[in-house]
Amino acid sequence: MNALSPSTPLLRVEGLEQSFGGVMALAGVSFQLDEGVIQAVIGPNGAGKTTLFNALCGFYRPSAGSIRFAGQELRGLPPYRIAAHGIARTFQNLQLFFNMTVIENVMVGCHLRARTRWLAAALRLPQVRREERQLRQWAREALTLCDLADWAEQSAGALPYGLMKRVEIARALAARPRLLLLDEPAAGLNDTETLALRELIARIRASGVTVLLVEHHMPLVMGVSDRLLVLDYGSVLAEGAPAEIQADPRVIAAYLGGAVHYAV
Amino acid sequence: MRLAGFYGFAALVVLLPLLFPNDYFVIVVGASAGLHAILAVGLNLLVGYAGQISLGHAAFFGMGAYASAILTTRFGWPGLLALLAGLLVAGLLAWLLARPILRLRGHYLAMATLGFGVIVHVILVQATDWTGGPDGLSGIPPLNLFGWTVEGDLQWYGVIAAAMLLAIWLSLNLVDSQIGRALRAVHGSEFAAQMMGIDTARAKTQVFVVSALFAAFAGSLFAHQQAFVSPDSFNLAVSVELVTMVVLGGIASTFGAACGAIALTLLRQGLVVFEDYEMLIHGALLMAVMIFLPQGLFVGLGQALRTGLRRCGLGRRRDRHRSLSTAGVQDPGSPP
């Protein structure tokens, strides 16, 4: 039997725990994500959303629990191996390579498909030339998907903020991931840019990539997501379709009733 | 044309001795500058591209030189074989050191590499039986390349110039490939690089080894060219000078590193006439360049020139869109 029969989710997280010096940032988080779905993770500040992302990507070593992705256990693997399993991400604080052009950034995104070795590269063997052309081609495709083709040769550091965030998405897509994690993709964007982002996320899903996003911008979250996961104090508070979540009294309490806690 | 600059530079290197075949400054100082250029180009891969500082690179330079010196004088090895042995020793040591050392960041990395350099220097001074101690080793036979013995200043200029052009060509190729982009990614953001599937620890190890190989290679040539080695050529001051060359020319630019090496070598030579004032001027110049041209001579002057041309309406406008918000732009080296 195929490990990914229709009933098996693409990602299954169980009892994930992460503590920082006694503070439980993730206190046994469990959820699952089906292939082809757009799921948003929401919750008050400090609920553990970015921590969850960092744990999924291997930047943290969770102390307990399991992360099964496409039938493989990922917990404890370093980020570069997790990336090789087909997970890509963007960052809340931009992590662009400011020392490169836009297309070079995206070409780095193709790294998992590159085969060039040191000696071949130093001697510029014919296969290296071929690969350069191929990587450039792939990078252009990712840029085109993200409406960035015109900016390819610009220095990444010279772009407006909204475009920088978009380059991060293009770079992540260039890795051809099965799962894309977006960490606050709308933060700092204006309304037009947010609208374009919403459309881009839909396009990404249409290309066959599953999307998990952390986001505070509620209209975007409600408009684009198939499912929502609500975190509070490092635990799952609720999970379900957007309409169910909006009506869930616990969620309302966490956001409104608990507002006093988060006001400071 | 990708290598246009390279061919232009190569033509200059070949033309100079034809125009001034007996000029001490061109032939002798030029050869010295060429050796430094090999060292700087190799170190630039580590410092400029991968963003990892090393204040101990003279150690690898010394290892190449002493491997050649000891193996040819004590054991009668042919020069080329000794050179290969030097590369092997330096590469192996770099490989062993890379993982624990390159885990360190910023000033801690500077300290560790500096300490490594001092340790190797102390060994060169103290292990008298092997290295000849502070007096060094003399009588290193001339280099024999497949039957041709390199002799005289002009021939050495040729050999070193060829080696330097080879080093520059290799570096240009590396930088303009996925390998080079991966290195720059490590510099730009280690987090993002890892998330793109780059094993950053491995990439750092590899570039450390490669830059050590460049240094050891230059060391072997240096030993044969001088026919004499002593620890003074491989002390901390030399390590610092190498980093200065890389930064002076302009970080993360192969030609920048080469030009920095050549400029500093010529400068040091030129300052000799000031005798006692040499140190004073040298120190003042280092400070001045870093303060007023933080991107280095080569890159900084190049940019100033472009801006000047653009202002006159001559240059093509490259940045169609001025950079906007700095809100999202953090120091790429240190994620908050």
Add this chain to the structure above:
Amino acid sequence: MPEQLFQFLLTGITVGSLYALVGLGFALIYNASDVVNFAQGEFVMLGAMLTIALLGAGLPLPLAALAATGLTVLVGLLLERFAIEPALGAPVVSTIIITIGAAIFLRGAALLLWGKDFHRLPAFSGDAPIQLGSATLLPQSLWVLGGTALLVLGVRFFFERTRPGKALLACSYNRTAAQLVGINVRVMLRLAYGLSAGLGALAGILIAPITFSSYEAGVMLGLKGFSAAIVGGMGNPMGAVVGGLLLGVLESLGAGLISSGYKDAIAFLFVLMVLFFEPTGLFGHKVAERV
């Protein structure tokens, strides 16, 4: 053998105190500006050489020492104003080269003023060694130990009890926040450089009767001070003091028991070992980076 060990220990603590003082200077400047000041050793050299020169010019020792310290502080302030301030926020490599440039500049100036000769300051209170069991101690070592203890306590008092000290500490934690509560960060920066230069000069004056001084005397001392600050965890002043003492004792034991020629190699091997196991030093902040 045990008696010898005691002697090595005494020597080690004396040398270590010096490293501690130089390391303290490194930590002060690093705290205030994130810059590792490679010219710290040159402050030590200037303190010693200026005192010797002023003494030669006929000034009594206390006055010569005071004037030398004052002049070195002035050099520290000038360095801050003309080399560090214009380059604030530059990458680590650039600041390293700037301060190394400053070190070479100061060495060059010393070479011009005093030539390449070695000089020595007479001991503050005679050269008759003090017997401690089988070990001996120079009276000057007591000056070094006592002076170091006083200066370290003074620095602690400054940080914990005085307003400028607390303000400086605040700057080291968060410069922006310090600015927001009304601390003049520039003034603090100058304070740190002045203080650090003064500490260096005093260290140089204390040691000048024990070792010979020349224009190059600051190089190794500076590196050992940097090592002390790194071992202690960059930016932790008391860590630098502990690091300096550890380094001095280990180096002295290594020189005595293994080989004096390898003294420096042993010291740096110790630093490397510390870093391999504690990448941010013994008492450094464990930095948790946010993505």
